[in-house]
Amino acid sequence: MTTPTEHLVSVDGSDVRFACAEGDTLLRAALRAGVGLGYECNSGSCGSCRYDLLAGEMHDRRPDAPGLSPRDRRKGRRLACQSEPRTDCLVKVGPIAPVATHRPVRQTAELRSITPLTHDMQEFVFAAEKHAGFRPGQYAMITLPDGNVERAYSMSNLGNCYGEWKFVVKRVPDGHATSILFDKLEVGASVELDGPYGHAYLRDKENQSIVCVGGGSGLGAMISIVLGAAALPGAGAWTVHLFCGGRTARDIHVPESLVRAGRRLGMLQVHTALSDVGETEDDTAYRGFLHEAVVERLAGSLTDFTYYAAGPPAMTDALMRALVLDSGLDADRLYFDRFC
Amino acid sequence: MAFVKVCSLDDVWEGDMESFEVGDKEILVAHLDGGDVVATQAICPHQQVELVEGELSKTTLTCKSHLWTFDLTTCKGINPGHAELARYPVKLDGEDVYVDPDGDTPKVAHS
Numbered sequence: 001m002t003t004p005t006e007h008l009v010s011v012d013g014s015d016v017r018f019a020c021a022e023g024d025t026l027l028r029a030a031l032r033a034g035v036g037l038g039y040e041c042n043s044g045s046c047g048s049c050r051y052d053l054l055a056g057e058m059h060d061r062r063p064d065a066p067g068l069s070p071r072d073r074r075k076g077r078r079l080a081c082q083s084e085p086r087t088d089c090l091v092k093v094g095p096i097a098p099v100a101t102h103r104p105v106r107q108t109a110e111l112r113s114i115t116p117l118t119h120d121m122q123e124f125v126f127a128a129e130k131h132a133g134f135r136p137g138q139y140a141m142i143t144l145p146d147g148n149v150e151r152a153y154s155m156s157n158l159g160n161c162y163g164e165w166k167f168v169v170k171r172v173p174d175g176h177a178t179s180i181l182f183d184k185l186e187v188g189a190s191v192e193l194d195g196p197y198g199h200a201y202l203r204d205k206e207n208q209s210i211v212c213v214g215g216g217s218g219l220g221a222m223i224s225i226v227l228g229a230a231a232l233p234g235a236g237a238w239t240v241h242l243f244c245g246g247r248t249a250r251d252i253h254v255p256e257s258l259v260r261a262g263r264r265l266g267m268l269q270v271h272t273a274l275s276d277v278g279e280t281e282d283d284t285a286y287r288g289f290l291h292e293a294v295v296e297r298l299a300g301s302l303t304d305f306t307y308y309a310a311g312p313p314a315m316t317d318a319l320m321r322a323l324v325l326d327s328g329l330d331a332d333r334l335y336f337d338r339f340c
Numbered sequence: 341m342a343f344v345k346v347c348s349l350d351d352v353w354e355g356d357m358e359s360f361e362v363g364d365k366e367i368l369v370a371h372l373d374g375g376d377v378v379a380t381q382a383i384c385p386h387q388q389v390e391l392v393e394g395e396l397s398k399t400t401l402t403c404k405s406h407l408w409t410f411d412l413t414t415c416k417g418i419n420p421g422h423a424e425l426a427r428y429p430v431k432l433d434g435e436d437v438y439v440d441p442d443g444d445t446p447k448v449a450h451s
Contacts, residue, residue: 038387048405050388069393071359094388095448324407324419331408332420338405 007085011035012054012092020085024106025061026051027080028194031104036097042081042141042197043152045313046338047072049080056089102133102159102196109142109165109193111185117253118246120171121219122182123156128163128193136202136228137221137308139337140165140195144180151177152197152339154310156220156255158227165193168220168253200308200335202228207306207333208266209239211298213319215290215311219244223255225308226268230261238265241298241305245273245290245315249282271297291319295327302327309336343431343438346379350435357401359392362441367428369437370412373398378412379428379439381446386423423449 006019009026020029027049030037039049044065050072061082068077080093109126116122132155134140139154157166171178185191202210202225210229214222222242229238246252252272262268273286273293286293290311295302307323309316316336323329344362346369352358357370359382366382368391384391389405396402400418401410409418410425417423426444430437 040387046405047389048387069390071390071393094383320407328419330420331406334406 007056008088009085010088010090011096012090014096016096022086023084025081026058026083026085026091028104028106029085030080031099031197034099034103036099037080038094038097039081039197040199040337041067041152041339043339044079044082047079048338050077051080051083051094052076052092053078053083054090054092056091057086058089059084059086100199101135101138101201104195104197105130105133106192106194108190109163111187111189111191112164113187114185117168117255119250121217121251121253122169122171124167124169124181124185126165126167126191126193128165130163131161132157132159132163132165134159134196134201136224137200137310137335138196138198138224139221140167140193141197142167143192143194144177144185145189145191146180146184149177149180153217154198154221154224155196156223158224158231165195166220168217168223170216170219198337200310200337201225202308203306203335204228204232208234208237209305211241211243211294211305211307213243213290213294213307213309213311213315215245215315218310218312218315219253221310222308223258226258226261226265230264230268235264236266239267240265241269241271243271243273243290243294243297245275245293245311247276248274248278249285252282252285289318290315291322294319295322303329305333307334307336309334313339342442343429343440345436346439347437348435349377349432349437352377352437355396357392357396359390362439365441365446367439367441368392369430369439370396370401372396372412376413377430377432377437378415379430379437380410380412380415381426383446384408385425385447385449417449420449423447 018033040046044062047067109128113125139152143150153167156168212222273290352371368382370378384403394404399413415425415427429440429443
């Protein structure tokens with residue numbers, strides 16, 4: 001008997017069927033087939049891709065994934081992003097939407113350059129075989145060669161036909177993946193790149209007054225969104241506030257490309273927030289956390305904007321609470337992908 | 341399916357909520373301050389998140405995931421205002437809570 005290389009997934013209560021390659025996950029196979037299952041982090045943390053397995057055999061990549069609550073486990077719920085079909089199977093999922101962006105593609109990419117941006121932030125440029133199809137603000141899964149570690153990183157450039165994927169990454173103290181990226185990976189090395197993923201992409205038909213809030217490695221996604229708005233034919237009608245944060249001034253990097261973007265946009269204002277109290281030469285910086293900077297700097301007009309955010313879960317969570325609960329922003333006018 | 345006994349008021353105290361499987365549906369029973377009992381969908385219309393893991397404060401239910409809020413007296417969205425929840429008919433018989441799971445269908449919202 002030969003091992004089949006694909007398994008057929010059927011969605012209960014519908015005519016939807018799609019093939020899942022051996023070793024691929026239920027979620028990714030669905031998205032590759034244009035079946036828009038709900039999800040956010042694609043990493044087992046957010047719990048947005050819960051589903052029920054009705055028939056078939058499924059391998060769980062991460063049985064202890066934080067995205068499932070004890071209640072979910074009691075009810076036998078699973079995460080589509082951590083499930084690898086081992087046989088044909090029947091699943092019960094939430095509402096299915098069309099995949100609104102490019103369908104994710106898995107491909108090999110070669111590291112072309114590394115550029116230090118700050119003491120702990122670098123830009124990594126990869127070249128892949130196929131065109132780089134993604135929307136501003138999306139992310140890709142990168143599997144590093146050493147130790148088979150996979151992480152989600154946001155692209156910091158714009159989609160292009162020459163296969164260039166740029167990432168701004170901040171080193172995580174004692175982080176396994178970033179230590180490989182920063183200390184071991186050399187120009188010419190190959191990684192596996194799978195993307196795009198994510199829903200926090202620039203809505204170019206919506207509100208033209210936007211606020212981008214980027215913390216840590218989330219800065220890259222926000223750069224992409226600012227560049228994306230600036231590349232629109234009607235860029236002159238867009239008002240953009242970009243907030244970036246760090247502990248001290250040496251954590252802050254504002255890329256040169258934003259200066260050019262600012263000339264095309266109706267307005268681009270860059271705000272920095274520094275959370276460490278102490279001496280600084282930058283007296284234009286807000287002293288405090290990013291979400292506090294947003295609330296204070298935009299006081300009086302907070303609800304005029306649509307928000308895009310990326311960064312550590314504590315930051316996006318604090319921002320969501322400040323905007324939605326305390327300031328009355330419409331809950332669906334804040335776009336970010338939850339990683340917790 | 342008509343009215344089905346889902347739980348007793350002793351299972352869901354005033355100010356509390358609990359989710360149940362009723363027929364092929366997952367239903368959230370909320371016992372509001374003041375005594376009203378409301379039966380609604382157990383999963384947020386936004387994403388696959390259990391509303392029972394959110395917060396019930398007076399008549400306002402807040403989903404833990406993206407802080408969508410609903411007024412359980414009407415089952416309409418407070419924020420965002422376009423959202424809404426299913427509202428299943430409820431009958432009380434003494435302490436017993438009966439719900440008609442065919443009285444509505446779970447709502448879905450995309451954003």
